Amino acid sequence: xxxxxxxxxxxxxxxxxxxxxxxxxxxxxxxxxxxxxxxxxxxxxxxxxxxxxxxxxxxxxxxxxxxxxxxxxxxxxxxxxxxxxxxxxxxxxxxxxxxxxxxxxxxxxxxxxxxxxxxxxxxxxxxxxxxxxxxxxxxxxxxxxxxxxxxxxxxxxxxxxxxxxxxxxxxxxxxxxxxxxxxxxxxxxxxxxxxxxxx
Amino acid sequence: xxxxxxxxxxxxxxxxxxxxxxxxxxxxxxxxxxxxxxxxxxxxxxxxxxxxxxxxxxxxxxxxxxxxxxxxxxxxxxxxxxxxxxxxxxxxxxxxxxxxxxxxxxxxxxxxxxxxxxxxxxxxxxxxxxxxxxxxxxxxxxxxxxxxxxxxxxxxxxxxxxxxxxxxxxxxxxxxxxxxxxxxxxxxxxxxxxxxxxxxxxxxxxxxxxxxxxxxxxxxxxxxxxxxxxxxxxxxxxxxxxxxxxxxxxxxxxxxxxxxxxxxxxxxxxxxxxxxxxxxxxxxxxxxxxxxxxxxxxxxxxxxxxxxxxxxxxxxxxxxxxxxxxxxxxxxxxxxxxxxxxxxxxxxxxxxxxxxxxxxxxxxxxxxxxxxxxxxxxxxxxxxxxxxxxxxxxxxxxxxxxxxxxxxxxxxxxxxxxxxxxxxxxxxxxxxxxxxxxxxxxxxxxxxxxxxxxxxxxxxxxxxxxxxxxxxxxxxxxxxxxxxxxxxxxxxxxxxxxxxxxxxxxxxxxxxxxxxxxxxxxxxxxxxxxxxxxxxxxxxxxxxxxxxxxxxxxxxxxxxxxxxxxxxxxxxxxxxxxxxxxxxxxxxxxxxxxxxxxxxxxxxxxxxxxxxxxxxxxxxxxxxxxxxxxxx
Numbered sequence: 022x023x024x025x026x027x028x029x030x031x032x033x034x035x036x037x038x039x040x041x042x043x044x045x046x047x048x049x050x051x052x053x054x055x056x057x058x059x060x061x062x063x064x065x066x067x068x069x070x071x072x073x074x075x076x077x078x079x080x081x082x083x084x085x086x087x088x089x090x091x092x093x094x095x096x097x098x099x100x101x102x103x104x105x106x107x108x109x110x111x112x113x114x115x116x117x118x119x120x121x122x123x124x125x126x127x128x129x130x131x132x133x134x135x136x137x138x139x140x141x142x143x144x145x146x147x148x149x150x151x152x153x154x155x156x157x158x159x160x161x162x163x164x165x166x167x168x169x170x171x172x173x174x175x176x177x178x179x180x181x182x183x184x185x186x187x188x189x190x191x192x193x194x195x196x197x198x199x200x201x202x203x204x205x206x207x208x209x210x211x212x213x214x215x216x217x218x219x220x
Numbered sequence: 221x222x223x224x225x226x227x228x229x230x231x232x233x234x235x236x237x238x239x240x241x242x243x244x245x246x247x248x249x250x251x252x253x254x255x256x257x258x259x260x261x262x263x264x265x266x267x268x269x270x271x272x273x274x275x276x277x278x279x280x281x282x283x284x285x286x287x288x289x290x291x292x293x294x295x296x297x298x299x300x301x302x303x304x305x306x307x308x309x310x311x312x313x314x315x316x317x318x319x320x321x322x323x324x325x326x327x328x329x330x331x332x333x334x335x336x337x338x339x340x341x342x343x344x345x346x347x348x349x350x351x352x353x354x355x356x357x358x359x360x361x362x363x364x365x366x367x368x369x370x371x372x373x374x375x376x377x378x379x380x381x382x383x384x385x386x387x388x389x390x391x392x393x394x395x396x397x398x399x400x401x402x403x404x405x406x407x408x409x410x411x412x413x414x415x416x417x418x419x420x421x422x423x424x425x426x427x428x429x430x431x432x433x434x435x436x437x438x439x440x441x442x443x444x445x446x447x448x449x450x451x452x453x454x455x456x457x458x459x460x461x462x463x464x465x466x467x468x469x470x471x472x473x474x475x476x477x478x479x480x481x482x483x484x485x486x487x488x489x490x491x492x493x494x495x496x497x498x499x500x501x502x503x504x505x506x507x508x509x510x511x512x513x514x515x516x517x518x519x520x521x522x523x524x525x526x527x528x529x530x531x532x533x534x535x536x537x538x539x540x541x542x543x544x545x546x547x548x549x550x551x552x553x554x555x556x557x558x559x560x561x562x563x564x565x566x567x568x569x570x571x572x573x574x575x576x577x578x579x580x581x582x583x584x585x586x587x588x589x590x591x592x593x594x595x596x597x598x599x600x601x602x603x604x605x606x607x608x609x610x611x612x613x614x615x616x617x618x619x620x621x622x623x624x625x626x627x628x629x630x631x632x633x634x635x636x637x638x639x640x641x642x643x644x645x646x647x648x649x650x651x652x653x654x655x656x657x658x659x660x661x662x663x664x665x666x667x668x669x670x671x672x673x674x675x676x677x678x679x680x681x682x683x684x685x686x687x688x689x690x691x692x693x694x695x696x697x698x699x700x701x702x703x704x705x706x707x708x709x710x711x712x713x714x715x716x717x718x719x720x721x722x723x724x725x726x727x728x729x730x731x732x733x734x735x736x737x738x739x740x741x742x743x744x745x746x747x748x749x750x751x752x753x754x755x756x757x758x759x760x761x762x763x764x765x766x767x768x769x770x771x772x773x774x775x776x777x778x779x780x781x782x783x784x785x786x787x788x789x790x791x792x793x794x795x796x797x798x799x800x801x802x803x804x805x806x807x808x809x810x811x812x813x814x815x816x817x818x819x820x821x822x823x824x825x826x827x828x829x830x831x832x833x834x835x836x837x838x839x840x841x842x843x844x845x846x847x848x849x850x851x852x
Contacts, residue, residue, distance in 0.1 A: 032773055063776035174843040218576060 022052050023196050026079035027126075030086040030097035037087065039128050039139040039173045043186040044085075050189065054079065059095050065099055072104040073117070081122045081195055082162070084153065088129040091142075091149045094111045101156060110160040122195070123157040124211060125150055126188065132172040147209060163200045163202065168211045187215055229277075232269045236262045237505050252355050253603035255505050259512020270513055278510035282568060283462070284503025285350045287496050290458050290468075290472040291380070292353065292371070293480020294489050301481055304372050311369060311549050312376020315563075318541045326533060332587075335391040341583045343574055343591060344534055346377045348567030348599050349473070350504055355606055356562060366555030369546060372560045378474050383567050388573065391582045419468045426461060426475065430482030437476050438488040442682065454495035487674060487682050490690055494683075507568070514571075515596045518587050530594045535601070538565040554614055561609045565602045566595030627685060634695030635661040639703045640685035642673070645731050645752060646705030650678060661694045682709040686715045688722075696723050701747075704730040709737050716744050737796045738790065758783065793817055 027047065031040055034057070048055040054075070062068075076082065086093045108114045127146075130195055135141035136149075146169055157164035168191055170184050190212055192198060208214055236258035241551055244254025262269040270277075279334055316722065324327040324341035328334065353362065361367045385536035441453050458476050465475030471522055483489055521529055539560045578588040590674075637653060639646045642664035653660050654677070662678050663685035673680045683690045696702065702719060704712050712730060719726055727747040734751060741749040758779050765775040 035771060035774070059773040060771055130839070174840045175847055215739035 023080040023198060024078065025053045025081045025083060025192055025196055026075055027053065027055045027083045027085050028058060028097065028100065029055060030084075030094045030100070032059050032094050032096070034059065034185075037128070039170060039176060039181055039184070040085075040087070042181045043126075043128075043170070043188050045185065047189070047192070050192060050196075051194055058100060059094075059105060062096065065096060065100075067100055067103050069103050069106070072100065073106070073109055076104070076110075076121075077117055079121075079123070082103040083124050083126050086128075088127040088146075088149075092152075105156070105160055114160065119161040121162045122165055123153075123162045124195075125153055126163040126169075127167055128170040128173050130172070130174050133169075136171070143208070165205050166208055166211045190215055229270065232262055233506060233509060236509060241505070244613060246376035249507070249607065250358055250603050252351050252358075252508055253600075255508030256512040256600050256603070259509035260515060261512075262509070263513030263515065265515070265517040276506060278514065278571070280512055281503050281507035283472075283503075284500055284507045285568065286462050286473045286476050287458055287500035288350065288459075288504060290480040291493060291496055291500060292480075293477040294380070294484050294493055296481050297484045298481055304368070307369055307549060308376050309373035311545055312373040312380075314545055315541060316345045316377060316380050318545070319538055322537050322541065324535070326537070333393075335393065336583060336587070339391050339577050340587075341389060341593065342387065343570050343577065344538075344566045344595065345536070346384075346569045346573075347374060347563040348379065348565055348602070349374045349378065350507055350564050350568055351565065351599055352600050354504055354508075355603055359606070359610070361558060362730060364555060364558075365551055366546075366558035369549070369551055369559045372557075373542075373563055375477070375565070377569070378471055378477070381471055381573075382469070382474075383575065385576065388582055389580050391577075392580045393582075409754070414468070422464050422468050422470075422476065423475075426464070426479050427482050430486075431478055433613050434483060434486055435488075437615045438491070438500055439488070442488060444493065450491050451495035454492045455499065457492075458496060487680050490681055490683050490693055492690060493693075494687075502563060511596060514592070515600070516589065516593055519593050520597075523590070527593060527597070530590065531597050531601075531756075532567065534594055534598055535564045535605075557609055557613055558606075561605045562602070564605065565598035568598070570595040585805075619672060634698045635659045635679060636698075636700040637661070637703065638663065638691075638694050638696060638699045638701070639705055641704065641706030641731075642680075643705065643707060645707075646703070649705060650705055656680070661699075663690060663694055686711050686718075688718065691719070696726060699723075699726055701729060703707070703725045704728065706731070709733045712737075713740055713744065716741070716746060720744065735790075735793070736797075740793050742794055743798075754786075772828050 024172065027044075029040075031037055034040060044055065056075070084093065084097060086097050092098075102127040105111065105118075106115070118202050129136070129146070131142060132140075136144065136146045137143070141150075146167060150167060163206060168188060176184075191214075194214075204214060205211065208217075237255060240258035240261065241251045241254035244257065245251060260266060264270075320338070320341035322341075323344055324337040327337035327340045332340065352374060354364045356367045356370060361369065438453070440451075441450055456481065461476050461479045462472035465472045483492065486492075542560035542563050543556055546559045551559060574583065574588050574591050574595070577583040578585060583591070637658060637660045639650050639660050640663045642650060642662045646662070648663070650660050650662060660678060662673060662680045663683065664673075664680065665682065665684050679694075681690055681694050685691075685704075696719065704715055706712055706715070712733075716728055716730065720727060729748045730741050730746050730750075732741055732749045732751045737749055738749055762775045762779045765778065766772050770778075
């Protein structure tokens with residue numbers, strides 16, 4: 022059983038219906054640790070040593086955040102800047118994270134259609150997440166395809182619950198090593214694996 | 221002396237001092253000249269108000285010199301003194317030697333005997349510590365290179381008095397009984413090696429007491445909180461040191477100087493200074509007056525030409541020797557001239573040496589009389605020489621030498637931050653800065669903390685932080701920032717007014733006791749001010765908000781926004797306060813008035829929530845609208 026660390030960053034969590042649903046009781050799943058970064062570090066003063074220790078203790082890291090301006094809220098960037106230190110996460114002696122898995126779990130207002138070459142944004146989510154992927158690679162980690170919730174503004178209760186259920190399933194299969202790395206390589210979103218495998 | 225006589229004398233001296241010093245200061249002549257002239261006026265040759273007893277007065281007043289050297293010692297750390305060793309012994313030694321030889325040679329030319337000539341040389345080689353240091357300090361020149369060189373030479377001369385006193389009886393013409401004043405002293409009867417041992421023991425005792433015991437003694441005394449007891453103990457220290465030195469045959473001035481140096485690192489140094497200072501000032505004044513009163517103008521009028529010739533020779537020789545040595549020891553022209561003008565006179569030691577020589581029949585009574593007046597006149601003209609130097613010669617040098625100033629003169633590396641007041645408010649500031657490797661100088665009058673703080677590397681001065689002299693010795697001149705953390709509103713304002721006036725370059729960061737105080741601070745244009753309880757209140761409010769279910773980040777951001785909002789409100793209220801400052805009457809009324817204004821202004825300045833950027837309803841509505849359009 023692998024251990025999963027969810028680093029959740031949302032400055033207005035109290036307003037986000039989707040994320041409340043996604044994260045509801047999520048830490049009750051065996052092997053999952055949930056960290057609400059804006060609650061831990063409201064003044065952006067990050068406890069670097071403690072964060073590093075958490076990383077070491079877990080096998081899979083999830084950056085969970087709304088897709089603000091095609092990126093993450095500022096505190097998550099601060100976290101990346103400070104926690105992934107040289108000679109800890111990268112560099113000649115920076116092997117603490119080597120071989121671990123990373124995945125982005127994002128909620129986006131735009132539809133899946135909007136994030137295509139032909140769509141409104143003329144760009145894939147995959148491409149926009151490039152900085153995160155490169156960050157993971159520099160730290161010798163494997164960057165999995167993202168878990169994406171599209172079109173959040175138009176969600177109703179049903180759809181929200183379905184998404185939350187998917188997220189939960191994905192976490193459990195990651196924990197239990199259900200998929201092979203090869204399978205991840207073949208899909209655009211990690212969501213897709215759930216469709217094909219029908220857990 | 222009858223008591224009435226005593227008060228009568230006191231009134232004359234004090235009146236003369238008050239009138240003439242005030243006048244002299246007004247005319248820009250300096251206090252020393254004022255005192256000297258006062259002495260001449262009340263002396264036997266003008267009004268004759270004082271006369272016969274004045275040598276005893278002078279003897280008593282010489283103690284002012286002892287105190288002055290103690291105070292100078294306090295300013296000099298041992299390490300600093302060690303750095304000066306070259307100029308003390310090199311410059312000072314050569315000055316005494318060369319001056320003695322040249323004067324003696326000239327005296328030989330005037331057909332004095334060899335022994336007589338040598339005695340004259342020795343007597344006038346010494347300069348006046350009292351006049352020179354008092355004048356240079358008053359002019360603020362003591363810290364510049366010329367002033368420091370002068371001080372070194374004077375220090376050497378103080379040391380040199382002792383061997384000279386031993387030498388003079390040897391110069392007595394053969395067959396004349398030696399009246400050795402020194403033989404009457406306690407330990408002179410002992411064999412030489414025992415004398416040396418006793419001297420070493422006494423000096424070691426002074427060092428031991430000053431270095432290790434004084435701190436504890438002063439702490440006990442300071443904690444009594446009585447200033448006069450502190451003053452009394454300071455006087456006790458100086459006088460007993462002087463007596464101890466006198467008993468072993470060393471110069472009391474030198475002894476107290478040594479005591480001062482040993483205490484220079486002591487945190488109560490400043491209290492000692494302010495305790496001794498007034499006594500020193502009065503005694504020195506008295507000393508100068510008695511010098512003035514002792515000038516025997518009869519001798520001058522009997523023989524004006526030759527006395528003036530002697531005076532010119534004395535000053536010219538001393539000046540030339542000093543100037544040459546100054547140059548050889550690398551003094552720049554301006555400093556060299558100051559040094560030479562300052563020391564070109566005979567000194568108070570000459571009076572002692574002349575009477576001692578005449579007792580020993582080394583000098584005839586007639587010659588002694590002439591020498592006395594020449595020395596006294598040379599002392600009298602010193603302030604004038606320095607004024608000439610300052611007003612006419614230095615400006616020309618400055619003009620010629622295109623301002624290559626000595627930037628390397630700051631000897632003490634002083635901290636850039638001074639914290640006035642080290643109670644609960646100042647402590648947090650000091651700790652924080654120290655944690656960041658920023659050294660601070662702390663002024664506090666709680667003696668219980670001082671010892672401990674020093675151990676942790678704070679530079680601490682004991683005393684009332686609003687005292688001007690304390691600020692000065694804490695290095696306000698070179699400080700960048702003064703953080704005022706004292707508790708008393710009025711004291712804070714007073715301190716700000718003073719520092720703003722005298723040291724406008726210092727940035728003032730001040731504790732504020734409340735809204736009205738903040739306005740007073742803003743009015744004085746302090747660099748920054750902080751209400752003492754404000755930040756803590758907001759912090760607690762933030763915690764309360766979180767407990768009520770707001771996220772930590774929400775509460776934190778709200779606090780930030782509120783502080784910003786508060787600045788606006790404050791500014792508005794300040795404008796209002798400026799307008800009707802006069803209107804408010806009672807403190808209670810003022811407070812409720814302000815509260816009303818505060819709340820009013822609160823309503824007017826819209827306080828906007830923090831997270832209107834994220835997950836906003838307007839965006840949702842827009843997306844929904846577009847979606848519905850597409851569906852149609």
